[in-house]
Amino acid sequence: xxxNGGVSFTSSSLKIPLPYSLLSSSQTLASQLAGxxxxxxxxxxxxxxxxxxxxxxxxxxxxxxxxxxLGSRSNITTSPLFCSASxxxxxxxHITGRSPSPLLNSASLSLTQPDSTESAHDGHLATTxxxxxxxxxxxxxxxxxxxxxxxxxxxLEMEALSALKACGANSALTTREVQEDVDRIIDSGxxxxxxxxxxxxxxxxxxxxxxxxxxxxxxxVCEGANVLPSxxxxxxxxxxxxxxxxxxxxxxxxxxxxxxxxDRGLFGLVSxxxxxxxxxxxxxxxxxxxxxxxxxxxxxxxxxxxKGKTNPDTILRQLTTKKGQVYSxxxxxxxxxTVSTMGxxxxxxxxxxxxxxxxxxxxxxxxxxxxxxSAGAGISSGITSDPLTGLFGSFAYSERNFLGKNxxxxxxxxxxxxxxxxxxxxxxxxxxxxxxxxxxxxTVQNSRTSGTLVHGSQQDNSxxxxxxxxxxxxxxxxxRPKWSGxxxxxxxxxxxxxxxxNPIIEDFYGSPLTASRKPYDNMLLAKLESIYTGSGSKGxxxxxxxMEQGLxxxxxxxxxxxxxxxxxxxxxxxxxRLLLRLSGxxxxxxxxxxxxxxxxxxxxxxxxxxxxxxxxxxYIVGTSEVSLKLLxxxxxxxxxxYGHDLWSGPNVPGNPAGxxxxxxxxxxxxxxxxxxxPFGLLRLEYxxxxxxSKRLHFALGQPK
Numbered sequence: 001x002x003x004n005g006g007v008s009f010t011s012s013s014l015k016i017p018l019p020y021s022l023l024s025s026s027q028t029l030a031s032q033l034a035g036x037x038x039x040x041x042x043x044x045x046x047x048x049x050x051x052x053x054x055x056x057x058x059x060x061x062x063x064x065x066x067x068x069x070l071g072s073r074s075n076i077t078t079s080p081l082f083c084s085a086s087x088x089x090x091x092x093x094h095i096t097g098r099s100p101s102p103l104l105n106s107a108s109l110s111l112t113q114p115d116s117t118e119s120a121h122d123g124h125l126a127t128t129x130x131x132x133x134x135x136x137x138x139x140x141x142x143x144x145x146x147x148x149x150x151x152x153x154x155x156l157e158m159e160a161l162s163a164l165k166a167c168g169a170n171s172a173l174t175t176r177e178v179q180e181d182v183d184r185i186i187d188s189g190x191x192x193x194x195x196x197x198x199x200x201x202x203x204x205x206x207x208x209x210x211x212x213x214x215x216x217x218x219x220x221v222c223e224g225a226n227v228l229p230s231x232x233x234x235x236x237x238x239x240x241x242x243x244x245x246x247x248x249x250x251x252x253x254x255x256x257x258x259x260x261x262x263d264r265g266l267f268g269l270v271s272x273x274x275x276x277x278x279x280x281x282x283x284x285x286x287x288x289x290x291x292x293x294x295x296x297x298x299x300x301x302x303x304x305x306x307k308g309k310t311n312p313d314t315i316l317r318q319l320t321t322k323k324g325q326v327y328s329x330x331x332x333x334x335x336x337x338t339v340s341t342m343g344x345x346x347x348x349x350x351x352x353x354x355x356x357x358x359x360x361x362x363x364x365x366x367x368x369x370x371x372x373x374s375a376g377a378g379i380s381s382g383i384t385s386d387p388l389t390g391l392f393g394s395f396a397y398s399e400r401n402f403l404g405k406n407x408x409x410x411x412x413x414x415x416x417x418x419x420x421x422x423x424x425x426x427x428x429x430x431x432x433x434x435x436x437x438x439x440x441x442x443t444v445q446n447s448r449t450s451g452t453l454v455h456g457s458q459q460d461n462s463x464x465x466x467x468x469x470x471x472x473x474x475x476x477x478x479x480r481p482k483w484s485g486x487x488x489x490x491x492x493x494x495x496x497x498x499x500x501x502n503p504i505i506e507d508f509y510g511s512p513l514t515a516s517r518k519p520y521d522n523m524l525l526a527k528l529e530s531i532y533t534g535s536g537s538k539g540x541x542x543x544x545x546x547m548e549q550g551l552x553x554x555x556x557x558x559x560x561x562x563x564x565x566x567x568x569x570x571x572x573x574x575x576x577r578l579l580l581r582l583s584g585x586x587x588x589x590x591x592x593x594x595x596x597x598x599x600x601x602x603x604x605x606x607x608x609x610x611x612x613x614x615x616x617x618x619y620i621v622g623t624s625e626v627s628l629k630l631l632x633x634x635x636x637x638x639x640x641x642y643g644h645d646l647w648s649g650p651n652v653p654g655n656p657a658g659x660x661x662x663x664x665x666x667x668x669x670x671x672x673x674x675x676x677x678p679f680g681l682l683r684l685e686y687x688x689x690x691x692x693s694k695r696l697h698f699a700l701g702q703p704k
């Protein structure tokens with residue numbers, strides 16, 4: 001393979017013609033290239049006179065003249081028997097009506113009737129139609145250069161001969177057939193001109209195609225290609241180095257360059273192609289750069305510009321498209337999707353020509369109300385007795401565009417027969433002045449939940465609850481594609497109370513309910529979490545690892561370390577889907593017993609009550625499910641679960657699992673149905689466990 005040592009690349013300022021409005025589709029960009037024409041090939045020579053003896057040796061004289069698209073024809077004789085042949089080059093679209101090639105032109109050959117006198121024109125009109133179809137006998141067909149000499153390169157002579165379809169030795173030809181073969185020689189791409197010449201003698205007539213081969217390709221100069229990889233150009237032109245420039249192949253290369261831009265949604269194309277002496281090809285590439293980006297708010301009813309509630313900078317900093325880069329429609333679509341996820345309203349992007357080959361981007365935003373009140377209901381998964389006792393109602397107010405900076409404020413209250421939660425949550429999804437898209441969340445929460453997950457029901461059928469008052473802040477940011485990280489610091493005070501609301505420090509079995517043996521435990525928790533998300537679709541790959549460290553800032557504050565990890569993988573099996581889940585964790589140090597890992601229940605090992613399998617310092621739970629769509633939003637599922645406390649139950653302070661005869665391991669299996677609803681995913685599952693017991697589970701949301 002030839003080494004392409006003569007290829008160079010340069011950048012230049014771009015001047016895109018006004019019609020290139022940048023609002024057109026990619027097909028319009030391609031048509032711009034189709035309008036770029038290689039300089040028209042000139043036709044110089046003409047057919048020479050030929051003589052024929054017909055009937056009583058009368059002579060039919062044919063005068064030949066040449067004509068280009070911008071030239072003129074001159075006649076030599078005015079004989080009534082005279083007819084003129086005219087040969088000219090024109091663009092293919094003028095000759096054949098076929099789709100024009102940006103680089104190739106064809107020649108046309110036609111017979112015309114001279115208009116020497118009015119009567120001659122009228123009297124011989126019918127004769128002209130007949131002459132157009134007359135055939136001329138050709139004894140030999142030759143390929144020569146423009147000086148009438150043999151071509152130095154025989155491979156080019158063979159290319160020209162192989163292009164001929166109608167013209168051959170001892171054939172009778174019409175002008176139309178000669179013209180078609182001229183077109184074919186030009187369409188081969190190796191020649192810049194082709195002139196058919198008839199060489200007569202008294203014995204025969206030879207048809208000579210005088211061709212002018214293109215130059216050999218030695219160097220490439222590309223201007224304006226700022227984002228087009230140089231290796232792409234080198235690979236596209238390398239095979240042609242040192243060879244005759246083939247305009248047909250060059251046209252294909254240009255199409256591939258335009259296709260490169262089109263595939264990536266970039267506003268760019270080859271706008272000009274030139275050849276220079278020495279075999280130099282120059283390509284000019286037009287790339288539309290982003291000149292300015294602005295936000296325009298529109299009224300939802302009138303669609304007229306209006307004043308928006310959102311700070312425009314809050315929207316602009318979400319965009320990956322920046323000023324000075326080549327505009328990409330694909331990147332613009334991703335930016336629209338990103339802004340849409342902010343929940344501000346309907347978003348679209350409109351490119352506008354900015355002159356000088358640049359484009360302005362206007363992001364139209366139709367805002368919708370961002371504050372709302374909501375109410376709902378649910379079932380707590382921590383209830384082990386009658387599920388109806390786990391019913392709770394909720395009321396919430398949320399503002400999704402607090403202070404016009406896309407900040408979120410949520411105030412919610414959930415109240416049930418046992419569980420209750422009051423929460424204030426404030427989130428700034430992108431801290432101002434931070435270039436890493438770091439978010440900040442401040443949380444204040446007061447909750448009370450059932451203590452039966454670890455401690456179960458008391459012997460006297462009384463119940464206890466665990467209260468937690470929590471306040472803290474956490475920061476999150478993307479780490480790399482599909483990975484995100486979170487760090488936080490929280491203060492928590494936890495206590496245990498009986499069903500009358502009185503503080504208690506141990507349960508019916510004498511097991512402690514607090515680590516400090518006081519009515520409440522104080523702890524300062526440092527949180528570190530990393531999440532991998534393979535895809536946004538349900539059942540996709542996911543991995544989460546979470547660590548909490550208790551910091552003993554005060555002598556009686558708890559000091560412990562807890563690590564928890566979860567993984568999920570979804571696999572398609574024809575029309576069905578296999579979902580695998582695995583979770584596990586371990587805790588060391590002085591921690592409250594109610595913070596032990598509880599195994600069993602709706603989101604753990606189904607077929608058991610919540611926490612009925614075991615509660616320990618360590619645990620592992622595995623789940624496999626096969627789901628299949630049944631009808632509309634309804635799915636059927638077959639599942640199997642297994643959980644184990646890794647023999648760590650006795651290591652929990654007070655051994656609450658041992659006091660309640662929890663085995664520490666177990667499995668369950670069963671079937672269920674699921675349905676998407678306005679409230680989320682509804683799950684109804686019927687499961688059996690290894691103790692030959694069965695249980696019905698009902699829940700809202702995806703399994704954890």
